[in-house]
Amino acid sequence: MRIIVADCSAVYSGRLNASLPVAKRVLMIKADQSLLIFSELGSYKPLNWMAAPCTIKEVIPESNAEETEEEVPEKVFRVAAQKSTDMLEVTVQHVYSDETYDLGEDPGLVKDGVEDHLQYYLAQQIERIGKGAKLVRREYPTAVGPVDIMAIDGNGQHVAIEIKRHGGIDGVEQLTRYVKLLNKDPLLAPVRGMFAAQTITPQARVLATERGFDCLILDYEDMKGADDDSLRLF
Template sequence: MRLVIARCQVDYVGRLTAHLPWAKRLLLVKSDGSVSVHADDRAYKPLNWMTPPCWLVENPAEALPADGDVVPADRQLWVVTNKAGEELRITIEDIELDSSHELGVDPGLTKDGVESHLQELLAEHVHTLGDGYTLVRREYPTAIGPVDLLCRAEDGATVAVEIKRRGDIDGVEQLTRYLELLNRDPLLAPVRGVFAAQQIKPQAKTLAEDRGIRCLTLDYDSLRGIESSAFTLF
C-alpha cells in the first residue's frame, strides 16, 4: 500500500466529469491497483476513486493536466485509466509524505452472529425447530444452490430451512425456489419450508405465510446458551 499526503487537484473524465480544487489530501494506492482520494472527514468514503482493473501512470510523456497547462517541474501528474477509458487525473505538489508499506494477506473480518454461525447453532440445536425434528444434512446440495438445513419433522415430513440474519422478501423467494425444486424429488416430497432469521420483516412474513412457509425468529444468544440479562415475568 502506498500513502501520499500532498496538495492536489483531481479531475475525473468519463461518463461524467468531476473536479476537486486544490487542497491537502491523502492519496491511497492499493496493491489491487485501486486509487482513491481522501479528505480528513467522510469516514471511510473517498472524495473520488478508480477501482480495478485500472492502471496508474506517473508523469506520462507529453501529458497535460485538465486545465490545459503543461505540468510545472515542481508538480507531478498521475493519470489513472480503466478499461472503459475513463481517467482520474491527479495533479500533485507540496508532498509531505510518500511511503509504501507491505501489509500482507488479510485474513478477513470475522463477525459474530453471521448466517454461517446461525446455521451451525441451529443444526446443533435442531429441536429449536420443533419437538422431534432431526437433522438430515447441512448445506444440502441442489442444482440452484445449497439449502441451509434439510431436516425431518416428527411426522417424517422433509423440511427445508433457510437461515438469514435479517429475513426479507428475497430470502422467502430463495426458499420458495428451493421448495419447488425439492418437491420434484419423489424421495423427498412433500417438502415443507421454514424461514428462520433473527429479524423477519413484516412483508417477508406475510409472503411466507401466504406460501405456506413457517417463520421462526431466532434468538442468537439463546442458541449460544447465553442467558438474557433482561428481567422476565415467567
C-alpha cells in the same frame, strides 16, 4: 501500499466529470494501481478514486524559468481506466509525506453471525423449530441446490429450512423451489417449509405465510451462548 500526504487538486473526466480544489489530503496508491483520495473529516469513503483495473503514470512537470506567476506542481498522477475512457488526474503542489509499505497478503475479513454460523447453531439446537424435532442433515442436496437444513419435526414430517441473515422475498422464492421439488419425492412428502432469519421483512413474511411456510426469527447471540461450553454448569 503508498501513502502520500500532500496539497493537491484533482479532476475526474469520463462518464462523470468532477473536480477537487487544492487542499491538504491523503493519497492512497494500492498495488493494483488504484488511487484513492481522502480528506481529514467527513465520510469514511474517499472523495474521489479510480479503481482497478487501471494504469497509473507519475509525471514530474518541467519548470519554465520565464513563468513565475504560477507555482509549478511537484508531480501529477494520471490514472486511466482500462475498460473505459475515464481518467483521474491528481496535481500535487506540495508533498508533506510519501511512504511505501509492504502489507503482505491479507487473510480477509472474518465475519461473525453469517448464514453458515446460523446454520451450524440451528442444526445443533434443532428443537428450536419445535419440540421433538430431529436433524436429518445440513446442506441437504437437491437438483436445484442444497437446502440449508433438512429436519423431521415432532410429528414425523420432513421440514426444509432456508436460513438467511436478513430474510427477503428472494429467500422465500428459493425455499418455494426446494419444497416444490422435495414434495415430488414419495419418500419425503409431505415436506413443509420453514423460513428462518435474524430479521424477516413484512413482505417476505406475508409471502411465506401465503405459501404455507412457518417463519422463525433466529437470535444469534442467544444461539451462540447456548452452544458455548463456558456457560454450562455441568
